[in-house]
Amino acid sequence: MRIRSTAPVVATLLSGALLLTACGGSDDEAASSSGGGDGDVELSVSLFGTMGFEESALFEEYEKQNPGVQINYESTQGEDKYWPALQTKLASGSGLADVQGIEVARIADVVANQSDKWTDLTTLQATKDIAANYVEWKAAAATTEDGKVLGAGTDIGPMALCYRTDLLEQAGLPTDPAELAARLGSWDDYVALGEEYKAAAPEGSAWMDSAGGFYNAMVSTSEEIYYDEAGELVYDSNPAVKEAFDTAAAAGEAGLTARLEQFVDPAWDQGFASGSFATIACPSWMIGYIKGKAGDAGAGKWNVTPLPGGEGGNWGGSYLAIPESSENKEEAAKLIAWLTDGEQQATVFKNVGNFPSTTDGIANVGDATDEYFNGAPIGEIFTASADAAPTQILGQDDGVLKNTLVKALLSVEANGVPAQEAWDSAVSQVENQLG
Amino acid sequence: MTVDTMPGTPSPADAVPPAPGARPAPRRRRRRLLGESGLAPYAYVGPFFLIFLAFGLFPLVYTAWVSLHEYRLGGEMTWTGLDNYTWLFTSEQFYNALWKTITIGALSTIPQLALALGLAHLLNYRMRARNFFRISMIMPYATSVAASTLVFAQIFGRDNGFANWLLSLVGIDGPDWRNGNWTAQIAISVIVIWRWTGYNALIYLAGMQSISQDLYEAAAIDGASKWQQFVHVTLPGLRPTILFTVVVSTIGATQLFGEPLLFGGGTPNGGALGQYQTLGLYMYQQGWQFGALGRAATVAWVTFVLIVLLVVLNTALTRWRTGERSTRRAAR
Numbered sequence: 001m002r003i004r005s006t007a008p009v010v011a012t013l014l015s016g017a018l019l020l021t022a023c024g025g026s027d028d029e030a031a032s033s034s035g036g037g038d039g040d041v042e043l044s045v046s047l048f049g050t051m052g053f054e055e056s057a058l059f060e061e062y063e064k065q066n067p068g069v070q071i072n073y074e075s076t077q078g079e080d081k082y083w084p085a086l087q088t089k090l091a092s093g094s095g096l097a098d099v100q101g102i103e104v105a106r107i108a109d110v111v112a113n114q115s116d117k118w119t120d121l122t123t124l125q126a127t128k129d130i131a132a133n134y135v136e137w138k139a140a141a142a143t144t145e146d147g148k149v150l151g152a153g154t155d156i157g158p159m160a161l162c163y164r165t166d167l168l169e170q171a172g173l174p175t176d177p178a179e180l181a182a183r184l185g186s187w188d189d190y191v192a193l194g195e196e197y198k199a200a201a202p203e204g205s206a207w208m209d210s211a212g213g214f215y216n217a218m219v220s221t222s223e224e225i226y227y228d229e230a231g232e233l234v235y236d237s238n239p240a241v242k243e244a245f246d247t248a249a250a251a252g253e254a255g256l257t258a259r260l261e262q263f264v265d266p267a268w269d270q271g272f273a274s275g276s277f278a279t280i281a282c283p284s285w286m287i288g289y290i291k292g293k294a295g296d297a298g299a300g301k302w303n304v305t306p307l308p309g310g311e312g313g314n315w316g317g318s319y320l321a322i323p324e325s326s327e328n329k330e331e332a333a334k335l336i337a338w339l340t341d342g343e344q345q346a347t348v349f350k351n352v353g354n355f356p357s358t359t360d361g362i363a364n365v366g367d368a369t370d371e372y373f374n375g376a377p378i379g380e381i382f383t384a385s386a387d388a389a390p391t392q393i394l395g396q397d398d399g400v401l402k403n404t405l406v407k408a409l410l411s412v413e414a415n416g417v418p419a420q421e422a423w424d425s426a427v428s429q430v431e432n433q434l435g
Numbered sequence: 436m437t438v439d440t441m442p443g444t445p446s447p448a449d450a451v452p453p454a455p456g457a458r459p460a461p462r463r464r465r466r467r468l469l470g471e472s473g474l475a476p477y478a479y480v481g482p483f484f485l486i487f488l489a490f491g492l493f494p495l496v497y498t499a500w501v502s503l504h505e506y507r508l509g510g511e512m513t514w515t516g517l518d519n520y521t522w523l524f525t526s527e528q529f530y531n532a533l534w535k536t537i538t539i540g541a542l543s544t545i546p547q548l549a550l551a552l553g554l555a556h557l558l559n560y561r562m563r564a565r566n567f568f569r570i571s572m573i574m575p576y577a578t579s580v581a582a583s584t585l586v587f588a589q590i591f592g593r594d595n596g597f598a599n600w601l602l603s604l605v606g607i608d609g610p611d612w613r614n615g616n617w618t619a620q621i622a623i624s625v626i627v628i629w630r631w632t633g634y635n636a637l638i639y640l641a642g643m644q645s646i647s648q649d650l651y652e653a654a655a656i657d658g659a660s661k662w663q664q665f666v667h668v669t670l671p672g673l674r675p676t677i678l679f680t681v682v683v684s685t686i687g688a689t690q691l692f693g694e695p696l697l698f699g700g701g702t703p704n705g706g707a708l709g710q711y712q713t714l715g716l717y718m719y720q721q722g723w724q725f726g727a728l729g730r731a732a733t734v735a736w737v738t739f740v741l742i743v744l745l746v747v748l749n750t751a752l753t754r755w756r757t758g759e760r761s762t763r764r765a766a767r
Binding site (some may be wrong): 078080081084087088090109113114117132204259261263264265266267268271274276370399400403407410411414415417428431432433 | 472507508509522525526527528589592594595611613614615616692699700701702704707708722723724725726727739
C-alpha cells in the first residue's frame with residue numbers, strides 16, 4: 001500500500017522533470033559551442049558538397065601550421081538540404097559553425113536580407129582587404145549596398161564543353177579538341193553537329209545529357225538573366241532567357257538529348273560511364289564530378305574543349321562566411337583568408353576541379369593539365385572562359401526560377417509537351433510562386 | 436503515530452495527527468484525493484498529455500498561426516491573414532498535388548489491402564514453415580524507406596533497369612518509368628505496396644485468429660467451400676480489423692512523402708509535370724526549396740483537415756460495405 005500512495009507523487013515529479021528538461025536543452029548547446037580554454041581554439045567549419053578543402057587535406061595542413069587550432073569539419077552532401085538547415089540555425093541563433101559555406105545562388109538573398117546575421121569581413125584583421133584579391137564580380141556579389149563584405153569567394157564556375165572522344169570517333173566526328181572547337185562557332189553549330197552525331201551515333205547514345213543542362217550553359221553566358229540591374233524580375237521579357245529556353249527545347253524535341261535530369265536521375269550518373277551522352281556543358285567543378293562518376297574505366301575517354309564560339313560563362317561557385325554569432329571571429333577570418341588564398345585555391349583546383357576565384361589563384365593554375373581528360377589544358381581553357389565571362393546580375397529567387405524552367409524543359413524532352421506550352425506553364429508557376 | 440501502524444494510509448504530506456475517534460474519515464478523504472479514484476490516474480496519464488501538448492497540440496496550433504503569416508525561411512513573420520489560403524486555393528500546383536495524392540493513394544492502398552487479406556488467409560492455413568513465412572512478411576516493413584526506394588529507383592531505371600529488362604524478355608519496349616505520368620505513379624505505388632503489404636497481412640492474421648474455429652467447422656458441415664468460408668465467415672469477423680487498416684492506410688497515403696521524394700532523387704519537384712508530387716512533397720517544396728514557411732504551413736493544415744475528412748469518409752464507407760454484407764448474410 002505504501003507504494004500506491006507514493007506513486008502519484010513520483011509520477012507528478014516525472015512529468016515535471018520532463019517539462020524542465022524540454023526547456024533546458026538550448027542552454028547546454030550554447031555553452032558547448034564556445035571555444036576551448038588555454039589559448040587553444042576550436043574552429044567549427046560546416047560546408048556542403050565537395051568544396052575540396054578536406055579532399056586536399058588543407059584543414060590538416062592548417063592545423064599543422066597553426067598549433068593550438070583545432071578544426072571540426074562537417075559537410076552535408078546536398079546544398080538543397082544544407083541551406084534550409086542553415087536557415088533554421090540562423091533563425092534560432094544556435095548550432096552555427098564558425099565558418100559556413102554559401103552557394104553563389106544564395107548570395108543575393110544573403111546580401112539583401114541577412115546582412116545583420118553575417119560578419120562584415122572588412123572589420124576583421126585577416127580579411128580586411130580580402131575583396132581586392134577576387135575576380136571583380138565575385139566580390140561585388142557578396143558586398144552590400146553600404147559596403148559590407150559578407151563572404152569570401154572559394155571558387156567560380158567558368159565553363160567549357162566536356163565530351164567523350166570514343167563516342168565522337170564512332171560517329172565519325174573530330175575528336176581533337178582544337179578540330180572540334182573549329183566546328184563549334186556558335187550554339188547553333190553545336191546543335192547542328194548534334195544532328196550529325198545523331199545520324200551516325202552508337203546505339204543508346206545521345207548528343208548531350210539534358211535540355212536543362214544545355215539551357216543552363218547558354219544562360220550562364222549572359223550578363224542579365226532573371227533580374228535586371230535594378231533588381232526587377234525580367235526573366236519573361238529577357239530575350240536571352242527565351243532564346244536559351246527555345247534552343248534547348250528544340251534540341252530536346254529533335255531527340256538530341258538523353259532526357260536525363262541532372263543530379264536527380266540515377267541514370268544520369270550512370271550515363272557518364274555507360275556513354276548515354278557524348279557531350280555535357282562543363283563548369284570547372286564538373287571535371288571532378290565526371291571523374292567520380294565515370295571512374296577509372298573512364299580515364300582517357302573524356303576530353304575538354306571551350307564553349308561554342310569560345311564564349312565565357314559562369315555556373316556555380318561558393319563563398320565562405322562567418323555568422324555574426326561566432327565567438328572566434330578573428331581566428332575564423334584567419335582560416336578563411338588562408339583557405340581562399342591563391343595557393344590553396346590552386347591546390348583545390350588540381351584535386352577536385354573547383355576553379356580559383358582570386359586573381360592570384362587563377363595565375364597559379366594557368367598551366368594545369370589533366371591526365372584523366374587526355375592531358376587537356378584545363379587551366380588554360382577555364383582561365384579563358386573566366387576572362388570572357390560577363391558580370392552576372394544575381395537575384396534572390398534565381399533558384400526558384402532556374403528550377404522551374406529546367407523542370408519545364410524536362411517536360412518537353414521527356415513528356416513531349418510543346419515548347420510554348422511548357423514555357424507558359426513555367427511562367428504561370430513562377431507568377432504563382434513569386435506573385 | 437499512525438504512520439507505521441496503518442500501512443497504506445499515510446504520506447509525509449498528511450503529517451497532521453488525526454483525532455483518535457475520527458480515523459476513518461480522513462482515510463476516505465485521502466483515498467478520494469490520491470487513490471485510484473482521485474489524482475493518481477491524472478498523474479499516470481500526465482506524462483503522455485504533457486508530451487502530447489508539447490509535440491502534438493502546440494505544433495498544430497503554431498502551424499495554424501504560421502499559416503496566417505508571410506514567413507520566409509531566415510526572415511521575419513508578417514501577418515497576412517488568409518492570403519496564404521487564397522494563394523493555395525488558386526494554385527494549379529496544389530490541385531495537381533491533391534489529385535496525385537489521391538491517385539497514388541488509391542493505386543497503392545487498394546491492391547495492398549487486397550493482397551494482405553489474401554496472404555493472411557493463406558498464412559492462416561496449417562502448412563510447413565508457417566512461422567518462417569509469417570516472419571518474412573514483416574521484413575519489407577523493417578527495411579528503411581530510403582534503402583527500399585533507392586533499390587526500386589534502380590529497378591525502374593529507363594536504360595539499365597531490372598523492370599525494363601524483364602519486359603524486354605517478352606519483347607516489350609520498356610517505358611520511361613520516371614518521366615511517364617502513370618508509370619511513375621505505379622512505380623511509387625509498387626514501393627509502398629511492397630513495404631506495407633506484409634505489415635497489414637500480419638494485422639489481418641491476428642484478426643483472423645480471434646475468429647472462432649467453431650464457425651468454420653459449422654460452415655464446413657453446412658457444405659461451405661473455402662471461398663464461401665472466406666466471404667461469409669472471415670470477412671465479417673475481420674470487420675473491425677479492416678476498419679483499422681483502412682484508417683491507418685488512408686492516413687499513410689495522404690502523408691506519402693519519403694518514397695516520392697527519394698524516387699525524385701531527393702528533390703521535391705515530383706517529376707517534370709509534377710506527376711508524382713504529393714501534398715507532402717508540395718509542402719516540403721514550399722518550405723525548404725522555396726523558403727516559404729507560411730505557405731508550407733498552409734499546405735500542412737489543409738492536408739490535416741483533408742486527412743480527417745478522408746478518414747471519416749472511409750470509415751463510413753467501410754462500415755456501410757461490411758455492414759451491408761453482414762445484414763445480407765443474416766437475411767439469408
